Amino acid sequence: MPLNFTLASRNLFHDRLRFVATMVGIVFSVVLVMVQMGLYLGFGDMVTRMIDHADADLWVMRDGTKCFEDPSLIDARKQGAYQAIDGVASAEPLVIGFSDWHMANGAITPVFIVGSNLDGPGLKPWDLSAGSVDTLKGEEGVIVDKTYYDRLGIDGLGAKAEIRGQPVQVTGLTDGIRSFTTTPYVFVDMSRARTYVGIPKTYANYFLVKLKPGADAKQVESAIKAQSPKYEVMTTAEFRERSRTFWLFGTGAGAALFAGAILGVIVGTVIVAQTLYSSTKDHIDEFATLRAMGSSNRYIYTVIIYQALLNAVVGFCFAAVIGMAVVYFTRSGALPVVITPWLMGSIFLLTVVMCIASAFTAILKVVRIDPVVVFS
Amino acid sequence: MSGAVLEAIAIKKVLGHGAGQVHALRGVDLALRGGELTLLMGPSGSGKTTLLSVLGCMLTPTSGTVSVAGHDTANADPETLARLRRDHIGFIFQSYHLFPTLTASENIQLALDVRGEASDRAKLRAHEALARVGLKHKIDSFPREMSGGEQQRVAIARAIVSNPSAILADEPTAALDTENGQAIMAILADIAKEPGRGVLVVTHDTRLLPYADRIHRIEDGLIVGVENGAARAADLRPAASVGTH
Numbered sequence: 001m002p003l004n005f006t007l008a009s010r011n012l013f014h015d016r017l018r019f020v021a022t023m024v025g026i027v028f029s030v031v032l033v034m035v036q037m038g039l040y041l042g043f044g045d046m047v048t049r050m051i052d053h054a055d056a057d058l059w060v061m062r063d064g065t066k067c068f069e070d071p072s073l074i075d076a077r078k079q080g081a082y083q084a085i086d087g088v089a090s091a092e093p094l095v096i097g098f099s100d101w102h103m104a105n106g107a108i109t110p111v112f113i114v115g116s117n118l119d120g121p122g123l124k125p126w127d128l129s130a131g132s133v134d135t136l137k138g139e140e141g142v143i144v145d146k147t148y149y150d151r152l153g154i155d156g157l158g159a160k161a162e163i164r165g166q167p168v169q170v171t172g173l174t175d176g177i178r179s180f181t182t183t184p185y186v187f188v189d190m191s192r193a194r195t196y197v198g199i200p201k202t203y204a205n206y207f208l209v210k211l212k213p214g215a216d217a218k219q220v221e222s223a224i225k226a227q228s229p230k231y232e233v234m235t236t237a238e239f240r241e242r243s244r245t246f247w248l249f250g251t252g253a254g255a256a257l258f259a260g261a262i263l264g265v266i267v268g269t270v271i272v273a274q275t276l277y278s279s280t281k282d283h284i285d286e287f288a289t290l291r292a293m294g295s296s297n298r299y300i301y302t303v304i305i306y307q308a309l310l311n312a313v314v315g316f317c318f319a320a321v322i323g324m325a326v327v328y329f330t331r332s333g334a335l336p337v338v339i340t341p342w343l344m345g346s347i348f349l350l351t352v353v354m355c356i357a358s359a360f361t362a363i364l365k366v367v368r369i370d371p372v373v374v375f376s
Numbered sequence: 377m378s379g380a381v382l383e384a385i386a387i388k389k390v391l392g393h394g395a396g397q398v399h400a401l402r403g404v405d406l407a408l409r410g411g412e413l414t415l416l417m418g419p420s421g422s423g424k425t426t427l428l429s430v431l432g433c434m435l436t437p438t439s440g441t442v443s444v445a446g447h448d449t450a451n452a453d454p455e456t457l458a459r460l461r462r463d464h465i466g467f468i469f470q471s472y473h474l475f476p477t478l479t480a481s482e483n484i485q486l487a488l489d490v491r492g493e494a495s496d497r498a499k500l501r502a503h504e505a506l507a508r509v510g511l512k513h514k515i516d517s518f519p520r521e522m523s524g525g526e527q528q529r530v531a532i533a534r535a536i537v538s539n540p541s542a543i544l545a546d547e548p549t550a551a552l553d554t555e556n557g558q559a560i561m562a563i564l565a566d567i568a569k570e571p572g573r574g575v576l577v578v579t580h581d582t583r584l585l586p587y588a589d590r591i592h593r594i595e596d597g598l599i600v601g602v603e604n605g606a607a608r609a610a611d612l613r614p615a616a617s618v619g620t621h
Contacts, residue, residue, distance in 0.1 A: 003482060003489040003498075010477030289473040292434060293534075294462025295490035296455060371434045374469055375425045375546050 004299060008306035011283055022275040026315030027322065029268025030351050034323040036261035037347065038337035040254060042330075045338055046180040047247040048240045050114065055121035056208035058217060059239045060091070060224055063232050066250065067243040069112070069181070071097045071197070074231060076204040085223045087215030092122045093204030095190050097197030098183065102162040103153030111152075111163070111186045112179060115193020121210050125187040130157050131172025136189045143172035147332070148184040163196045180247075182334055209233075265354055272311055272358035280304060280362035284369065292371040300366050304359045312355035316348050380407035380443075381464075381541040381574045382431055387440035389426055389597075400426040401437070402597040408542055413568035413575045413587055415605070418594035424578045425546065427594065431576065432465055432544050433457040445541045462491055466535030468545035468564075472527045474519040474534075480506060481515045484534045491538060505533035509563055525556030532563055543567060543575040549584065561587045 013019055045052075050068050051059075060082070062072035082091035095115040100108050116122030124133050125143045135141045142163075144152060152161065159170045163186070172187075179185055186196075194201060209224070211217060221233040234242065248254030280287065287300055323339055330337045389401040400423045408414055408431070418424050429435035430442060433449055434457075442449045445464040449457060461467075466487075474483050484502035485495070493501075506512055509529040519527050528548060535543050545564065549557030561577075565587045568575040577584065585591065588605030 003485055003495065006482065007475065007478060007486070014477050285473065286475050289469075289475070290486070290490065291458065292432070292461065292467055292473075293487055293490055294458045294460070294465070296458055299490050372429045374467070374473055375429060375434075 004303045005306050008303045009310055011279065011286075011303075012307050012310050015279070015282070018275055018279065022272065022311055023315055023318060025271030025275070026268055026311055026351070026355070027318045029264045029271065029354070030316055030319035030347060031322050031326075032264030032267070033261045033350065034319060034339060034343075034347050035326055035337055036257045036264060037343055038323070038327065038339045039335060040248070040257040040261075041340065041343060042336045042338040043180060043253060043257070044244050044248060046178070046335065048244050049177070050123060050185075051236060051240045051243060053126055054094070054123040054208055054236070055210065056123075056236055057211040058209040058221060058224070059234050059236065060207035060209060060228070061205070061232050061234070061239075063230050065232060065242075067246040068239075069096070071205060073199060073203040073205060074207070074228075076202050078228060079207065081227055082207060082209065082224060085220055085227075087212050087220045087223075089210040089212045089215075090120050091207045091209045092117045092120045093190060094123055094206040094208055095193040095197065095199065095203075096205045097193075097199070099163050099186075099196045099198075101152055101184070101186070102165075104160060105153055107153060109151055109153075110183050112181070112183045113163070113186050113188060113193050113196045115188045115190040115196070116208075117190050122190075122208055125172065125174050125177065127175050127177060129173050129175040131170075133172070135171035136187065138169075138171060139192075140167050140169040141171035141188070142168045143174060143187040144170055144184055145177045146173045146175060147178055151182075151184055164198065166192070166195060176332060178334055180335060265350065268351070269354050269358050272308065272355050273361050276304065276308060276311070276359055276362040277365060279307065280365050284365070285373070287366050288369050288371050288373045291369055292374045297367065301359075301363055304362050304366065305356060308355040308359040309352065311358075312348075312352045315355075316351045319347075319351075320344065379410065381410045381445055381572070382408040382576070383443050384427070384431055384437075385441050387427070387430055387437045387442065389423075389430060389435065390438045391426070400597055401430065403440070404594070404597070404599055406431070406592060406599060408574040408576050409590075410541065410574050411569065411571045412589040413565050413577065413605070415584060415588040415591045416576060416578045416594060417580055417582075417591060419580065422594045423597040424580075424594055426597075428544055428546055428576070428578050431542075432467060433460050462538070464541050466538065466540040466543045468528070468531050468535050468543065468548045470547040470550045472519070472524075472531045472551075474527055474530055476519050479516050479518055480511060480522070480530045480533075483519070483530055484537050487534045487538050493538075501537055502533070505537040506530070508536070509533045523556070525552050525559060528552060528556070528560050529563065532560065532567070536567055539573075541573055543573065545575065545577045547579055547581075548577060549579070549581060554583070557581070557583065 062074050065072050076093045079091055097113050099111055099113050101111040102108050116124055118136055154170055157170055161168055177185055224233045290300055326337050327339050384406045387401050387404040391398045391400050416424055430437050444460045481502045484505050485498045488498035509532050511529050549560050561584055564575050590605050591603040592599050593601040
């Protein structure tokens with residue numbers, strides 16, 4: 001181990017109270033950044049969850065549709081024409097929209113209806129913990145997520161309610177299909193979905209297009225647009241990005257999360273800078289002695305940078321443990337914190353950069369050391 | 377005895393500005409010869425420490441020249457001066473200036489580490505230096521676990537470990553009792569016997585006179601006398617007071 005590293009670590013750990021204060025600051029800062037960015041990722045995943053689970057290569061929608069939840073209508077009668085396009089395996093309409101769920105006790109709560117053709121590719125419930133998709137073929141069958149028992153006033157399979165005056169019965173339960181809007185998703189078949197959201201039979205909100213193997217998506221897109229100039233055609237990835245961008249940046253939610261993360265970085269930088277500066281000031285005689293002994297400025301900077309790096313590594317380790325605990329405890333919450341290995345790596349680098357940047361004031365202090373002070 | 381390892385010619389140093397200006401050194405000539413222990417004596421405010429700082433390349437003279445092991449320091453930038461200190465000068469301070477979080481051995485290794493010497497060899501040399509000052513048994517002791525005399529001996533080991541041609545000591549016995557002061561001076565005198573190395577001790581303690589080969593007296597920023605240490609010691613001998621105060 002280099003001796004300047006030994007000196008840095010001993011100086012750092014020598015004053016335990018200051019070290020603990022530094023760690024609290026760094027951990028608070030890094031956890032704040034981690035949680036904010038984890039929420040950002042979790043939010044990003046959540047707002048595109050429906051798109052991610054739809055069985056589609058291309059999405060056809062009304063021009064200017066901002067996100068999946070945008071209830072703009074398109075002509076459902078185009079299905080045949082789209083299916084006739086070379087390269088298209090299927091084109092299934094999808095109906096979505098808000099409606100009211102009337103509980104048995106008379107209470108009402110908003111729900112988000114998702115209606116798909118049950119016999120073809122589309123958007124059907126996944127992660128079922130009870131019941132099956134086929135139960136939606138019944139006249140009253142709906143599938144909801146079990147985390148919404150209280151919101152929907154139900155207690156399991158067989159529970160009854162009404163949507164737009166139509167009786168429904170819970171015939172299936174999913175596990176973890178939660179909405180970031182907190183409005184419960186209700187999966188139904190497409191024809192009943194139209195009834196529940198109140199749109200005519202000739203309308204839908206999307207067409208989910210599956211391509212034949214080897215088909216050129218661009219050509220199919222052009223062909224669809226040629227038939228429907230006022231519609232947009234996007235790949236799943238493109239629609240995912242648009243929807244994500246809308247919710248994160250169009251609504252300001254992402255900006256708020258970023259602002260929190262930036263605040264964390266600022267707090268962390270200030271705290272580390274303050275403690276490094278005071279540590280350097282306390283050890284100024286030692287740095288002056290080093291300078292008197294003929295050490296280069298670079299050698300002294302290395303000692304300070306090592307201190308900063310040690311702060312970063314130790315602080316990050318504590319923060320990572322707390323971050324993973326937050327991930328664990330929010331995994332089934334309304335908005336789970338998602339920390340990917342990439343995010344973890346990025347935050348580690350950020351922590352290192354933050355701590356090294358914090359060393360700047362301490363280095364400025366050291367630059368001004370006059371070695372003559374060793375004689376005083 | 378050999379040539380000058382450190383030489384100052386016509387050194388003047390003005391400190392402060394305007395009305396607060398002080399002529400700390402007013403044309404000092406001093407040559408520290410290899411194989412000699414030189415004392416620089418004078419009352420408080422005579423310019424001893426300023427001269428030591430100039431000789432140690434920590435303070436740039438207002439005029440005059442300083443050469444360290446034959447290297448002229450005129451117009452040298454701070455990093456060059458640091459390199460000269462690193463390569464040619466060892467320092468011993470009144471208050472030791474050991475690093476409290478490092479062991480005795482590590483404190484000494486630090487003097488080699490700043491020179492970029494590999495740690496294994498540095499460790500070996502640090503242990504040799506500690507043995508030379510009689511502290512082989514304190515290798516892993518921290519400064520707080522050592523007496524003042526032992527700490528000063530560690531500081532001496534740190535000063536000599538890189539084999540510098542000049543050792544500059546600022547009141548090295550001031551904080552020590554007579555016994556420890558004598559022990560420290562005996563070590564410094566022994567170190568000064570090496571032909572290529574000169575030791576300059578700044579002091580106002582007359583008890584150190586018997587250890588000196590030469591004595592420079594400084595008053596009001598001027599060297600007012602240079603004496604032969606042996607002759608001076610002989611003068612003092614009848615008093616039988618050396619090192620027993």
